[in-house]
Amino acid sequence: MGQIAERSQKLVTDFLNKHPAGNTEGALGHGDPLNVGAAFLEMTHRMMTNPAAMMQAQVNLWQDYVNLWTATTHRMLGGESQPIIHPEKSDNRFRDEAWNENALFDYIKQSYLLTARWMQETVGEVEGLDAKTAKKVDFYTKQFADALAPSNFLLTNPAVLRETLDSKGENLIRGLENLLKDLEKGEGQLKISMTDAEAFAVGENIATSPGKVVFQTDLMQLIQYEPTTETVYKTPLVIVPPWINKYYILDLRAKNSFIKWAVDQGLTVFVVSWVNPDEKLARKTFEDYMKEGTLAAIDAVLGITGEPQTNIIGYCLGGTLTASTLAYMAAKKDERVKSATFFTTMIDFEEAGELSVFIDEEQLQALEERMNDRGYLEGSEMATTFNMLRANDLIWSFVVNNYLMGKDPFPFDLLYWNSDSTRMPAAMHSFYLRQMYLENKLIEPNGISLCDTPIDLTTIKIPVCVLSTREDHIAPWKSTYAATQTYKGPVKFLLAASGHIAGVVNPPNPEKPKYSHWTNTKNPSTPEEWLDTATEHPGSWWPEWLKWIKKQSGQKKTAPRIPGSEKKYPAIEAAPGSYVKARIE
Template sequence: MAEQQGSESKLIDPADFGRTFTELADKSQAVMGTLLANQLAHPAQGLMDPLHLGSAFYDLAAHLASDPLRVMDANLGLWNDYMKLWQNATLGALGTETTPVVQPDAGDRRFKDEAWTEHTIFDFIKQSYLVTARWMQSVVQGVDGLDPHTADKVDFFTRQITDAMAPSNFVLTNPQVLRETLDSGGENLVRGLENLLHDLERGKGQLRISMTDESAFKVGENVASTPGKVVMRNALMELLQYTPTTETVHRRPLLIVPPWINKYYILDLRPKNSFIKWAVDQGHTVFVISWVNPDASLRDKGFADYMLEGPLAALDRMAEITGEPEANIIGYCLGGTLTGCLLAWLTRQGKAGRIASATHFTTMLDFSEPGDLGVFIDEPTLEYLESQMEKNGYLDGSEMAGTFNLLRSNDLIWSFVINNYLLGKDPFPFDLLYWNADSTRMPAAMHGFYLRHMYLENIVRKPDGITLAGVPIDLSLVETPAYFISCREDHIAPWRTTYLGTRLYKGPVRFVLAASGHIAGIVNPPVANKYGFWTNDTLPPAPEDWLNSAQRSEGSWWTDWNAWIQPHAGEQVPARMPQGDTDAPGTYVAVRL
């Protein structure tokens, strides 16, 4: 293709452009053939409505029809906003400064390009979209008589619709994409189609959006690379012990129980942001559970099995290795929920002393307000999921990943649609997104138990609400000192909900609130000096009262946690070297879907 001088746009060579698109058409035909074959093999799959969105929006329409004045007021408001917008656009075209009718939120990165503000047409497109989106949300929110769960579902998926309709997601209404198209002579769209076909091919007919350059990372080399050994293995987990970096260590070892919805190495991405390496450097003998990525053969493994063959088995092995009968424990997210159940299980049997202290990373024990994830949990949806898991033996990791991505669709879906398919760029190598794409399956028995008894019924918080391995679980009996760290912008475990868990334990509890979200708020090393955190030595009943009287500190909460755990860690003893035939990170973590 011929390129004009300077920064002017390229001229498209029709022959070159035609050859490229012919090649892409051939590839498209093959990919679409696979997609069609999949649909023919599963004809009902595309017709199902497992979330019952049709009935939810039907209920909304019925309630709105009974309140025409509400709809009329909303429409009048929309009309008034459009009149102001047209007036401002006319005045702006004449050179008169105006006040915007609506502005995007401060954190909305979709409209960061200067053209969205400086160019009259794009500013009008942006504000038209924001006005319409605001109108749609106002119509569906607060509808009298609508069931609360249905209202939440309608509100959530209305946001998904408005996010999908954003002008930034389309070629002709995104100024950055238009510039790139003109400057490259359309090469960006050709590359974008290649990326789209690659992702369809990679997903075997389903779109699996590439979020990072996965070839840039290898587990055990540039992620999950902290030195150690596998010191135990069973059907559900490998236990890793890490090589000490200090001559002496605290007497009591530290066990980390990660969630098995994702892999453990979110806490060991790179040396500079690895919580595991940092804890080792602070003189802790660190053990971590690396969960298996289960297949159908583990379909009958339940929540109790994860407790018995996970942290309980790990504690036994740690006592053998270190000679110490007591340990400190950290549970992250679902791993923290399991940790809470383990504390209650041990307490009921008079063995609470095995755990000197417990730390909960972004953990829900009371699921009464689960946030946006709650819209995916109701009886009909669970019945559908259980039927799917019964057939497969597990819940596929891609379904879990897709659900979590919807919680932040602009960041985790649409930004990549724009970058990969419209701008035609390759995704940037990013270790966190590599981990995010490294999905795991959920065994049918365990996941059904978890969703039903915790999310749907919320009975773990009730004394003897569930029974694990023959022992009724009562969190109110737990006297083990506990540290709760939650994140203010967490979409997965909302901090106001995790705070409710502090009210369930009988023993002393410290609650700390970090800035940022479910991952970034936790993986925040002191050297980064980012975000900050809030502390409060009191635990009032209401989370807002806690925050209003909390003190904010700069930097990482890691140092606060380390100061808290010192009295529970014990005196210094000679460092313990791990013994084993397999180097960390072991074999289980290497299994990818």
């Protein structure tokens, strides 16, 4: 133990020498940048005006604990007793058998679950709060409860205690080393390692579908993929991913690459690879992303293929940009897009889910101050926001694994992509958050103007396919369903199981289908009615979409299109290109 203490002291001393006190560079700032204090102050005021409700909540908690104590005492005396409360099936924190088999740890688990439920229900039943304040209080109460879970602490986690005894404390030394490495990597802030960053390299073992960069602007590179079939469909396909993350979520590995699969079906596939912007691109606007992104990509795709029209896919924020672009094109009588597919895309931000917790005037002002100082929003700040939406899976599980168990994170391609953050240009990001999330102007006819042109989503009359995912924390599916009541052309709505990423990246596997999906021949006025009358199908939604996109793609041609063969669009470099390889270290 003396040797362990000595090694620990040396590690901490070395870290402090590298990061002296007072070094706050890169910090979010002081005060309350998330504007949480005002929400909880309002909640407390409302609670005090209804002491009877508070008293009843305390009585209910006390009764739950009496029942728990009675059951635990009966079990310790050799009897059998049923649990008072169970964790949810999706809760992985209590998978270790000791949480159920050991009476003490079972008591700790149930005590925590009762208290967490009491906290959540108590704040959820406070009357008089406006919807935004209530949502913020509920969200941060859950964050607080998640942080206090007994699984997050050495003395109350049976797996960590077992590992500590077996390794004679070496796990804690390794954990401290991992912790300090992550602090150094974050330059004083904790940047949790989610995967082995050395296990992957873009273009070597992920994002490996062969192709060429055939066009580029300041904001994007356009990749054209090499055909793998003897014939290809007439109408090409261009994919517009979000610039919050990198495009290769759709091209992780051959076995789960949507891009490779689409190419193998005979589609001529292009993808936009967004730049990872720095301060030089601070003044790039949402309009610039349309002009130098979607519109420029459409120009190049049609110039390369010689076709009059292209099909297009927009994913998440890339879908919001695509919808805006299509409305702009409709205003300009531009009919060069034949059909559009939207992956987990919001156009109506009235019910924006848990992300809306981070959007209000006070938080936006604080965010804009930080962005204006640097010219961009640092990618790690956006990543932290998304990780908080699934804190137990994306924060606390790694705290336990890396720092308490002292283990190295497992190599996982999806988590490598998740950690490969991108920046946001200040002007563009401020416009997007204010006009769409805060003011919800996009859904209003002529509520937003792009390039001095008012846009109206109801003028989009081309065939549209909308894919949403049932457990999406970023683009709630019931909100995305608004597209079916907005676009005026034929709309096919698909609902996939799982979340924002796993529900989309769900390749067909007849032998072992993973997540199911739902279809419906009609689009009733409400999402609830749609699901009630929908049909569930096992396995991937990809083949269902393929049947739809084939109808929009014309006949097959005999000659596949070879990237870089057009004189006006020679190959600039091999896929995946240089833009996607720019990492924030």
